[in-house]
Amino acid sequence: MFDLQKKNNLKQKRIRIIIAICFPILVLLFWQYASTVGLIKASLVPAPLNIVKTFLSHLESGKLWKNLSVSFVRVACGYFIGAVAGVLVGFLMGLFKSVNAALNGIVSVLRPIPTIALVPIVILLAGIGFSSKVIIIAIGSFWPVLLNTIHGIQTVDNKLIEVAYTYRINKLKTTFKIIVPSAIPAILTGLRLGMSSAWMSVVAAEMIASSTGIGYLITLSRETANARVMYMCVLVIGVIGLFIDKGLTRLERYYLMKTRGIADVK
Amino acid sequence: MVETNNILDIRNLHKDFYIKGQRREVLAGVDLTVKQGEIVAIVGASGCGKSTLLKLITTLEDITSGEILLDGDPVNGPSPKCSMIFQEARLFPWLSVKQNIEFVIPDSVPKAEKEKMVEHYVELVGLSEFMNAVPNQLSGGMQQRVSIARALATRPQLLLLDEPFGALDAFTRMNMQQELLRIWKEDNTTMVIVTHDIDEAIFLSNRVVVMGKNPGVVRSIVPVNLPFPRDRTDSAFLEIRGNIMREFLDS
């Protein structure tokens, strides 16, 4: 009975994998076909092969890498600031009820604002230079780091706190040796989501008077009505975002596996 | 060698909980004394207040009325004279076995002595090979051993155990019961063990406290005057078992 079920599961799993691979390929094939025979307008939706060609030519000319590297630097700076601020404020809000009471209202109002809506305000306050782009990205990465840090600290297992109490562990040690370490898995999740979010904010950030960057390439391609570059950039952003997320997920699991012998904590 | 003073003295202990403003009497006048070096088992139906009793001793909960004397002094705050072992091992998953035990030894103890104590107690529970393992790499039984080593490393005079083997399978449980007796002989720590397993209670203890429910009271205390190690199929063992069973059925 159990064996039978297992077999079935394996079979179903295989079928699902085949579907997962075949369906996107079918979509691509249809897209290619529709675009070539003129079912959809190539100037609006270019064929996949043409997008690949554009990608290769941009890669060869070094144009893609040049713009990407600029974006990477901006993301790195913004992420660093956003993540550090997120962890710090998260600790303060998670650990101190009074800080939480003071900031919770402000956070609730500011958090749902899309980063792109803040662009004009940031320009007003910080001008149109490097710093305003970094600020936009920092804000984008700040929220997931903040919320996950708070969550991690607030959901510390009360059973461990009871243990600390019965062994007369002082407050400082309880905070830094129990509460903080138990929040680490959640903080890592926050840092990963923050990185994804930083990368997603790059286009919004580079809408600010840029002459370089992957976001700028998109703006430029819109102005020159170059659909191929537009699609190429969007897909490149998507793929890089995917790699960032997968890479950080692995790193996170590796770290937890190495330090706690288990990857799925919380 | 033989001490006659009471390490634990509970007098007319009452505990009420308030659920949505409504009073619920959980312990209604519990009296119990535990002598140095004894193992006392507490059995009783689920919800009769066994865990609450232990929590009151460790001050994880506050007394409503009555008195708990630990080595002659009324408890106020967690005492270094008393350690508690819970049903779950409650280890810190990010610390190794060694670090988990070190964690609870006061920082005033010199480092070298700390290491010696950790080594001693890890050896006592038979886990020397796993000093540097983290809890997730250990089985449930092994984790509970670490938790016992951790409790003993603070050198308590009284060890409270709240259904410590309740989450383990039957074979591991029997194994752990033997281990606990071996540790008790070597370390001579007084123990109060809560269990819902009557066999376990008789196998381990000098006296079995039978608790009644709604509200929680001590219904009777059954002495177990059998030599260690005990044989669960022995007629004297079974007779005591029958007596305790009858206590439950009488209610």
Ligand SMILES: Nc1ncnc2c1ncn2[C@@H]1O[C@H](COP(=O)(O)OP(=O)(O)O)[C@@H](O)[C@H]1O
């Ligand atoms: N913190 C609490 N608040 C309200 N009621 C509680 C609390 N802790 C325990 N109780 C109640 O007290 C009774 C005894 O609980 P407990 O001591 O855990 O029982 P046992 O360990 O014997 O199974 C139960 O009815 C339980 O619902």
Ligand SMILES: [Mg+2]
């Ligand atoms: Mg209980």
